[in-house]
Amino acid sequence: MAPQPDIVAELYRHSLPRLGAYAYLLTGSHADAEELVQAAIVKVCARPRRLTNLPQAESYVRAAVRTMHIDGLRRQSRWLRAVPKLARPDAVAGPADDVTEADAVGSAMATLAPRVRAVVAMYYWEDLSVADIAAALDLSEGTVKGYLQDGRRALATLLGEDDGGERSAVMEVRS
Amino acid sequence: MSGLRDNLEEWALARGSEVAAVVAEREVAGRHAIRTRRRRRILATATTAIVAAVAVVTVASALPGVNDAPPAKELSRHLSELVCGDPWLAESGTTAYMSDADYYFDPPQGGWVLTDDNGDTHSDFTGFTAGLGSVSWQGEQDLRGHTIVRARTVAVKLGTVVGVTEDQYARIRDEGGASLNVNAPRPGACGDTAPGNSSGKVTYHLVLQLSRLGDGGGPLATIVDPGGPLTVAIDGVEAYLEEQATPPAEPLAPKGDTYQAFVVQQPTEATCEPYQELMASGEPKATSMTYRVTIPGIRAVDSGLWDGDPVAIIPGADVDAWYVGLPTAVTSERFGAGNPLESLSWVTGPGGTMTIPAGELGLIHTNDDAPVTDVNAGCVYTLPGPTPSGAVYLIIDGVDVAAIDAAYPGADYTLEGMQTWVYLGQAS
Numbered sequence: 001m002a003p004q005p006d007i008v009a010e011l012y013r014h015s016l017p018r019l020g021a022y023a024y025l026l027t028g029s030h031a032d033a034e035e036l037v038q039a040a041i042v043k044v045c046a047r048p049r050r051l052t053n054l055p056q057a058e059s060y061v062r063a064a065v066r067t068m069h070i071d072g073l074r075r076q077s078r079w080l081r082a083v084p085k086l087a088r089p090d091a092v093a094g095p096a097d098d099v100t101e102a103d104a105v106g107s108a109m110a111t112l113a114p115r116v117r118a119v120v121a122m123y124y125w126e127d128l129s130v131a132d133i134a135a136a137l138d139l140s141e142g143t144v145k146g147y148l149q150d151g152r153r154a155l156a157t158l159l160g161e162d163d164g165g166e167r168s169a170v171m172e173v174r175s
Numbered sequence: 176m177s178g179l180r181d182n183l184e185e186w187a188l189a190r191g192s193e194v195a196a197v198v199a200e201r202e203v204a205g206r207h208a209i210r211t212r213r214r215r216r217i218l219a220t221a222t223t224a225i226v227a228a229v230a231v232v233t234v235a236s237a238l239p240g241v242n243d244a245p246p247a248k249e250l251s252r253h254l255s256e257l258v259c260g261d262p263w264l265a266e267s268g269t270t271a272y273m274s275d276a277d278y279y280f281d282p283p284q285g286g287w288v289l290t291d292d293n294g295d296t297h298s299d300f301t302g303f304t305a306g307l308g309s310v311s312w313q314g315e316q317d318l319r320g321h322t323i324v325r326a327r328t329v330a331v332k333l334g335t336v337v338g339v340t341e342d343q344y345a346r347i348r349d350e351g352g353a354s355l356n357v358n359a360p361r362p363g364a365c366g367d368t369a370p371g372n373s374s375g376k377v378t379y380h381l382v383l384q385l386s387r388l389g390d391g392g393g394p395l396a397t398i399v400d401p402g403g404p405l406t407v408a409i410d411g412v413e414a415y416l417e418e419q420a421t422p423p424a425e426p427l428a429p430k431g432d433t434y435q436a437f438v439v440q441q442p443t444e445a446t447c448e449p450y451q452e453l454m455a456s457g458e459p460k461a462t463s464m465t466y467r468v469t470i471p472g473i474r475a476v477d478s479g480l481w482d483g484d485p486v487a488i489i490p491g492a493d494v495d496a497w498y499v500g501l502p503t504a505v506t507s508e509r510f511g512a513g514n515p516l517e518s519l520s521w522v523t524g525p526g527g528t529m530t531i532p533a534g535e536l537g538l539i540h541t542n543d544d545a546p547v548t549d550v551n552a553g554c555v556y557t558l559p560g561p562t563p564s565g566a567v568y569l570i571i572d573g574v575d576v577a578a579i580d581a582a583y584p585g586a587d588y589t590l591e592g593m594q595t596w597v598y599l600g601q602a603s
Binding site: 012019021024025033035109146149152153154 | 186204342344448455562
C-alpha cells in the first residue's frame, strides 16, 4: 500500500530540519547528512506501508536514517578500516563544514570516534535506551555505556557542563 | 546533563536547517525515486523472469552511451540504484543533459591508483592481493557555479556488477577544483547480498554525475570512465574474507609481571586514532601470534597511567631486555578526549629525570611527540584529556624474536613491520 502523496510533501516541508539535525549528529558532514536524509525518505516512502500522518512518517524516516548510517559504519569497517594498509575514502567536506566546526559543540563532536558519536546521537536526540542502542549497533550494553561515558566526558568537559563554567576549548596540536 | 542535551539540540537544529535547505531542493528527484521503487516492488510480485528483463532494459536505457538517452532524472535515479547483480551496459563517455552543461565543468583529470601494503602508490599495475593493496581513482575536476560531483565506482565481473561503493561527493560553491579520491570496492561488496566475492579478474568503472544546486536534483551530465576502465586481477579474496571473519582475541589477564602480548602489523594508514581504529576492526585477532612478555614494575591500570608519572620503574635495570630502547607508547581502546597515543621513553635513573632512582630502569612519558608509528602527525586533539576506557595496551615497536621462535617452533612467518601489543588490562 503506497503512502499518501501529501505525506511525502509534508516530510519535505516540515520534517527536514529535524531529520537533517539527526543525520548531521550521526555523520558530522553536511554532504553525508544530505544524502542520508534523502535516501531514508525514499526508502521509507517506497515501502508498501500506509503512512497516515506526519509524526508516524517522520519516525519511520528517523529510524531509517539511523539504520542506514549504522549499515554504512559496518561496511566501512569491513573493507576499508579492517586492514590498516588500505587507503581510506577521502571524504571531501563542504565549505560549510569548515565553518561549523569552529563552534564549541562542533569541535567537541568532531573529537568523537564514529561509534561514540552515533551512540551520543541516538541517546540524546532519539531518546533511545542503552538496551535499544546496544541492539541496534550489535554491541553489549556495557560497551554502549562505555561509549556514552566517553561522549559525555568529552562533550561535558568541553562545554563546561561539569562545573557550569564557561570553560573554553583548548586544543593541542601535534607537530 | 539537561544542559548538554539542550546544547546539542540547539547546535544540531542549526546544522539541520542547513541540511534541510539542500535536501528540499531534491524533492523532485526524491519523488521520482519513490515512484520508481514502488513500480519495481509491484513488478517484483509478478514473476522473477519479468523482473530480470525489466532490469536489463531499464539499466540499458538509463546509462550513457546508449542511443536512446533517457531524460536526466531517469538516469539519475537508475545510477544511484545500481546494485550488484545488475548487468553493466554503460559505455565510456560523457552524456550532457542541458545545452549549457559544459559551461559548468571541465573533463576530470586523473586515473586509477594502487596503494600497496607499504603505503606506496602505483599507476601501472595489473593486479594485487586482497588486504595487501587497494585501488582508487584519484584526480580532480574544475567546476563552476554551485556544482556538486557525485562519484561512484563499480566492480564488474563477466558483465555483471559485483561490487559498488557508496557515493562520494565534492562540492564547489563558486569556482575551483574538486578533488576526487574514490575507493574501488572489493568483489562482493554489495551490502546485504554478496555475489562475486571471489578472486579473479575485475573491471573497475568510475561514474561521475554532476548536478547544480537549484535545479531540483536533475544532473547536468554523467561521465563514465574518464581515461578508461581498469581491468585488474585480484587474488586472495577468499583468504581476506576468512581473516576478516576471525573474531577478536580475548586477552588473558596479567599474572604478576607477566602479560599476554600480541604480534600486530604496524599501522601505516594516516589517521589520528590508528590504534583505536584497529581495535574497532577486531585487532588483535584470535589468530594473531601471541607470546608472553615479562616487564616488572608497571603501574596499575587506571587513568593514572596518563598522569605524567612513570608508567614503570623496573628494579635492577636490565638494560639488555629486548624492549629497552624501542619506541613505546600506551593507549586504550577508547578515548573520549586527549591524545589517544601517549609516547613513552625508556631511561635509566636518574638521567634527566628525578623520578627514576639511580640504577633503575624507567618508562616515562615523553614530550617529544614521537609516536611508535608516525601516522598521526598533524592531528589535533582536544584537551583536557585523556579519558581512556576499555582494553589498555603497551605498544612496543618491535618483537621478542627469541620468545616468538620458542612459541612457534618451525613456523614460517615474517616479523618485518610487526610490533608487540602488551595487554595491561582494562581501564575503568
